[in-house]
Structures are given as structure tokens and as C-alpha cells.
């Protein structure tokens with residue numbers, strides 16, 4: 001894990017060749033959706049493991065069958081609260097809870113509108129009660145303009161004052177990180193890699209395309225739904 005010198009509290013995993021190998025497969029347009037989702041789960045699991053190195057653990061005394069010794073027991077790891085931003089954070093969250101298995105989980109639905117406004121429509125927020133000792137992990141694989149996470153974290157901050165608020169994602173554009181850090185300087189950001197830039201449609205370059213569509217398929221145009229109901 002390396003801290004990026006451009007901001008405070010922003011880390012990438014570019015020093016891990018294995019994580020870079022998984023990212024390379026995610027980026028490739030040859031990777032189909034089953035593999036894509038499995039790779040997101042894998043990254044969640046290993047990023048979760050790396051993230052535990054930033055947490056506080058308790059020292060405990062235990063008895064082995066032979067003698068007394070000191071060991072380590074989870075402290076912060078027992079108080080994790082993951083917020084999953086629909087859609088594409090679902091497989092990433094599935095991976096994270098393999099390492100952070102006591103996590104409570106909140107679900108937020110956020111959808112980004114088209115350029116140049118990128119308005120965020122947030123239609124569903126169901127989050128468990130937040131406690132002072134909690135580490136809140138907001139998980140969303142893509143930080144592009146940062147608007148989705150800015151809105152999500154701002155809403156979450158209204159629900160309480162946890163010990164830490166952390167964003168875990170896969171790829172970020174520098175523009176999105178700067179926007180988040182300007183508004184939310186205390187929020188820590190952990191991503192597999194920080195990419196070069198955004199294009200004028202708000203896609204990360206070189207990126208991996210539309211992560212939600214690659215994981216779950218292109219959504220049906222909503223205006224077709226009434227037509228489909230008429231067919232029933």
C-alpha cells in the first residue's frame with residue numbers, strides 16, 4: 001500500500017503485483033461478466049486484508065495446551081460498517097466481508113446522470129445504526145467525478161460520527177479524488193490504482209469502461225418498462 005504524494009490519506013496498491021494482475025484482467029475488454037465479477041470479489045478480499053493493517057487490534061493473553069502466551073484479537077475489525085453503492089459495489093462488498101466478516105452492511109442506490117452535469121439520483125438508503133467506534137467503509141469500485149461518493153458520504157455523515165470514514169474502490173481519476181478531498185478532507189481513500197484522467201463523458205482513462213454494465217449487463221432503457229408490463 002502506498003500513500004499518493006498529491007493528497008493526504010489517499011492510498012493505492014500499485015506495489016502489489018498480484019492485485020495489479022487482477023486489475024489488468026478487469027481492464028481487458030476480453031474479460032466477460034462472470035470473470036469480471038469474480039475479479040471484483042477477489043480484489044475486495046485482498047484489499048480488505050491489506051486494509052486490516054491500518055486497524056487497531058487488542059493484545060490478549062491465552063493458554064496453548066503447553067503454556068501461556070500473548071496473542072492478538074480483533075478490535076476495530078469487530079466494528080466495521082460497509083456501505084454498498086449499487087450496482088457494481090455488490091461483488092466488491094462480497095469480497096470485503098470475507099476478511100471483515102462481522103461487518104454490518106448498508107445499501108445505497110445512486111445513479112449518475114449524463115455529462116456535463118452528472119447529476120446524482122439517490123433513490124434508496126437503508127443503513128444500520130452507526131456507532132462511535134465504527135469504521136465506516138463506503139465501497140464503490142469507480143471514483144470518476146467523485147459526485148456519487150460525495151453525495152453518499154455527505155448523507156452518511158448526517159447519520160452519526162464514526163471513528164473513521166473510508167472509501168474503498170478499484171479505480172479513481174485524479175479529478176474525483178481532488179473533488180472528494182476538497183469537501184471531505186478527513187475521508188481516507190484506498191484504491192487499487194489511480195488512473196490518468198477523465199474523458200469528457202466522465203469515464204476514467206485508461207479505466208475499465210462502465211463497471212456496472214460489465215459486471216451485470218447493460219440495463220434496459222427505463223422507458224421500455226411500461227411496454228413490457230403491457231405484454232404480461
Ligand SMILES: O=P(O)(O)OC[C@H]1O[C@H](OP(=O)(O)OP(=O)(O)O)[C@H](O)[C@@H]1O
Nearest residue numbers: 087088111112143144145146147148212
Ligand atoms: O464518480 P462519479 O462520476 O459519480 O462516477 C462513479 C459512479 O459511476 C458508476 O455508477 P453508475 O452510476 O454507472 O451506476 P451502476 O453501477 O448502476 O452502473 C460507479 O459505480 C460509481 O458509482
Ligand SMILES: O=c1cc[nH]c(=O)[nH]1
Nearest residue numbers: 144203204209210211
Ligand atoms: O469510468 C467509469 C466512470 C464512471 N463509472 C464507470 O463505471 N466507469
Ligand SMILES: [Mg+2]
Nearest residue numbers: 210211212213
Ligand atoms: Mg454504470
